[in-house]
Amino acid sequence: xxxxxxxxxxxxxxxxxxxxxxxxxxxxxxxxxxxxxxxxxxxxxxxxxxxxxxxxxxxxxxxxxxxxxxxxxxxxxxxxxxxxxxxxxxxxxxxxxxxxxxxxxxxxxxxxxxxxxxxxxxxxxxxxxxxxxxxxxxxxxxxxxxxxxxxxxxxxxxxxxxxxxxxxxxxxxxxxxxxxxxxxxxxxxxxxxxxxxxxxxxxxxxxxxxxxxxxxxxxxxxxxxxxxxxxxxxxxxxxxxxxxxxxxxxxxxxxxxxxxxxxxxxxxxxxxxxxxxxxxxxxxxxxxxxxxxxxxxxxxxxxxxxxxxxxxxxxxxxxxxxxxxxxxxxxxxxxxxxxxxxxxxxxxxxxxxxxxxxxxxxxxxxxxxx
Amino acid sequence: xxxxxxxxxxxxxxxxxxxxxxxxxxxxxxxxxxxxxxxxxxxxxxxxxxxxxxxxxxxxxxxxxxxxxxxxxxxxxxxxxxxxxxxxx
Numbered sequence: 001x002x003x004x005x006x007x008x009x010x011x012x013x014x015x016x017x018x019x020x021x022x023x024x025x026x027x028x029x030x031x032x033x034x035x036x037x038x039x040x041x042x043x044x045x046x047x048x049x050x051x052x053x054x055x056x057x058x059x060x061x062x063x064x065x066x067x068x069x070x071x072x073x074x075x076x077x078x079x080x081x082x083x084x085x086x087x088x089x090x091x092x093x094x095x096x097x098x099x100x101x102x103x104x105x106x107x108x109x110x111x112x113x114x115x116x117x118x119x120x121x122x123x124x125x126x127x128x129x130x131x132x133x134x135x136x137x138x139x140x141x142x143x144x145x146x147x148x149x150x151x152x153x154x155x156x157x158x159x160x161x162x163x164x165x166x167x168x169x170x171x172x173x174x175x176x177x178x179x180x181x182x183x184x185x186x187x188x189x190x191x192x193x194x195x196x197x198x199x200x201x202x203x204x205x206x207x208x209x210x211x212x213x214x215x216x217x218x219x220x221x222x223x224x225x226x227x228x229x230x231x232x233x234x235x236x237x238x239x240x241x242x243x244x245x246x247x248x249x250x251x252x253x254x255x256x257x258x259x260x261x262x263x264x265x266x267x268x269x270x271x272x273x274x275x276x277x278x279x280x281x282x283x284x285x286x287x288x289x290x291x292x293x294x295x296x297x298x299x300x301x302x303x304x305x306x307x308x309x310x311x312x313x314x315x316x317x318x319x320x321x322x323x324x325x326x327x328x329x330x331x332x333x334x335x336x337x338x339x340x341x342x343x344x345x346x347x348x349x350x351x352x353x354x355x356x357x358x359x360x361x362x363x364x365x366x367x368x369x370x
Numbered sequence: 371x372x373x374x375x376x377x378x379x380x381x382x383x384x385x386x387x388x389x390x391x392x393x394x395x396x397x398x399x400x401x402x403x404x405x406x407x408x409x410x411x412x413x414x415x416x417x418x419x420x421x422x423x424x425x426x427x428x429x430x431x432x433x434x435x436x437x438x439x440x441x442x443x444x445x446x447x448x449x450x451x452x453x454x455x456x457x458x459x
Contacts (some may be wrong), residue, residue, distance in 0.1 A: 004449070058456045058457055059457070128384070131386070132385045132386040132387055137394070140391070144398050144399070145398075146403075148398055148403055152410075155403065156406055156407075159407070159411055159414040160405070160413060160414045163419070163421075164420070165383035167416065167417040167420050168413055168414075171412070171413030172413060175455075178449070182449070186395075189456070256406070260406050260409075261398075261402040261403075264398045264399075264402030264405070265398040265402065267399040267401070267456060268394045268398040268401060271456055272390050272391075272393065272394050310416065357378055
């Protein structure tokens with residue numbers, strides 16, 4: 001059923017989600033490079049933005065997984081796609097307000113699944129694909145990054161064990177420019193594609209695309225790439241202000257190893273179409289690089305946060321998405337329901353912002369996102 | 371009574387594509403650890419080169435220099451190969 005006004009609303013919500021994804025994740029992508037002084041903050045953020053943009057053009061397999069891999073795309077309506085996005089955005093805002101651990105990627109997947117369950121039922125979910133393509137890779141990916149980063153730093157320390165620290169530090173500082181760039185590229189590849197997937201779902205539902213001949217239109221790729229790059233750039237300015245207090249200190253070799261391992265895991269997963277939480281992968285890499293040097297130096301609480309995020313995010317976002325779909329359905333099948341929800345969401349966002357400012361009077365929490 | 375016959379839970383091997391997942395793990399390790407090892411070798415070689423130049427050992431300068439160039443070339447080739455593999459599908 002064609003409804004271009006509703007489609008426009010979904011596309012706007014998707015791009016807003018993509019922007020916030022980039023905004024939240026700037027810290028993950030540039031933190032190591034800035035903390036080890038491998039790059040000045042402004043340069044690190046500019047490079048991250050550009051490479052997030054470029055990364056979105058590398059592969060489209062994750063977008064295909066989101067759009068057609070975990071649900072029956074032929075049963076999707078534009079309202080379902082809208083409810084999925086609202087569920088993900090609402091969950092992100094709630095967890096942001098209460099500083100709960102979360103993952104934007106998992107929130108989006110939870111939103112898609114929750115909206116489909118509410119609108120169509122369990123038959124619309126490809127349960128086995130959801131487990132095989134989303135849940136198992138999500139559980140494994142931080143562990144793979146942990147092991148890869150740990151092994152990398154062990155090899156690096158062995159290789160440079162008799163060398164002068166000054167030369168070695170300068171070498172890995174240069175290396176971090178490469179590994180940080182690869183991480184930004186990887187982030188753009190995996191995360192921008194998730195939004196492309198939802199936008200493609202909406203286009204499928206609106207009849208602009210066919211599920212038999214599925215492809216992601218170029219304008220979808222360009223707009224998603226632009227939104228995540230702009231979000232990364234905008235998010236970066238807060239990082240410049242808070243970099244001194246929030247970033248874990250590590251040496252240049254550890255930064256290089258953790259970024260390299262994170263980039264490798266995200267790029268390999270993107271190549272095979274697995275949508276990952278990039279924050280969890282990067283956290284796994286940082287913990288691996290830290291544990292290999294000194295086990296007790298690692299903030300193991302981060303691991304607990306990741307487990308909590310795994311447990312809560314998909315069902316939580318799913319519930320919000322289901323609620324959004326039911327409300328939209330209650331108000332009719334046209335654009336009215338989604339429009340009312342969008343207005344309510346904007347109002348809620350303004351209230352949340354005011355409440356948060358009154359409560360903490362400080363910059364907003366950004367940890368635990370992807 | 372609910373038992374395996376009534377639950378009808380498919381085995382994990384049919385849910386998870388272990389071949390693709392295994393490839394993902396393997397490529398992640400090869401790319402992550404391999405690149406770190408090559409680059410680490412390069413940094414170590416450059417440090418060795420600096421030390422050899424400082425002490426005036428010509429043979430060591432040539433040896434460490436050649437190894438550093440080799441590692442740099444291998445690291446660049448690895449990045450190019452990785453991007454090619456990603457974009458090539």
